[in-house]
Amino acid sequence: MPYKKVEEYNIQVTDDVKDRYKNIIEDLGENTDRDGLLKTPERAAKAMQFLTQGYHQDPVEILKGAMFKESYNEMVIVKDIELYSLCEHHILPFFGKAHIAYIPNGHIVGLSKLPRIVDVFARRLQVQERLTEQVLDCINDTLKPQGVAVVIEASHMCMMMRGVQKQNSITTTSGFRGQFEKIETRNEFLKLIGK
Numbered sequence: 659m660p661y662k663k664v665e666e667y668n669i670q671v672t673d674d675v676k677d678r679y680k681n682i683i684e685d686l687g688e689n690t691d692r693d694g695l696l697k698t699p700e701r702a703a704k705a706m707q708f709l710t711q712g713y714h715q716d717p718v719e720i721l722k723g724a725m726f727k728e729s730y731n732e733m734v735i736v737k738d739i740e741l742y743s744l745c746e747h748h749i750l751p752f753f754g755k756a757h758i759a760y761i762p763n764g765h766i767v768g769l770s771k772l773p774r775i776v777d778v779f780a781r782r783l784q785v786q787e788r789l790t791e792q793v794l795d796c797i798n799d800t801l802k803p804q805g806v807a808v809v810i811e812a813s814h815m816c817m818m819m820r821g822v823q824k825q826n827s828i829t830t831t832s833g834f835r836g837q838f839e840k841i842e843t844r845n846e847f848l849k850l851i852g853k
């Protein structure tokens with residue numbers, strides 16, 4: 659059988675959230691019996707489960723599943739990792755890019771795992787500052803590298819569409835551990851990601 663993508667949703671959660679969305683849409687002044695909206699509460703319930711699936715995933719297990727003994731001890735960088743998350747204050751999206759670097763200390767990790775770690779922590783209700791710390795700490799505590807660095811640049815819909823309505827502002831957060839606390843190493847990383 660060829661590849662088949664399967665999405666699974668908890669039926670109980672979908673039903674509960676669907677009913678609540680129906681109420682919310684009506685409270686906002688819409689008619690949920692309108693043709694285009696008939697299946698919207700259910701679709702929204704599924705979309706929200708997808709966007710918060712990180713609560714049910716184990717980032718440590720993901721990293722540990724792809725750690726390999728290796729003597730390489732230069733900087734490894736994965737940059738421009740697409741990132742989509744939800745601001746926990748308004749439940750509106752924030753999105754942008756993450757850049758991650760680490761210096762191995764006997765182990766390397768499968769490169770695709772770093773974007774997956776970003777997804778696990780991004781697919782929750784978040785603030786950009788905590789997201790940065792969680793990615794940083796997870797890699798630091800699990801891989802135990804000589805150093806790790808994380809930079810996240812993101813645009814926040816809650817700033818762009820409401821509130822101050824600043825469409826072009828980008829928020830940057832960063833965190834550094836181990837070797838990256840040294841200014842030369844940190845600067846080399848920032849130069850390599852074009853900062």
Ligand SMILES: [Zn+2]
Pocket residue numbers: 745746747748749750814816817
């Ligand atoms: Zn917000």
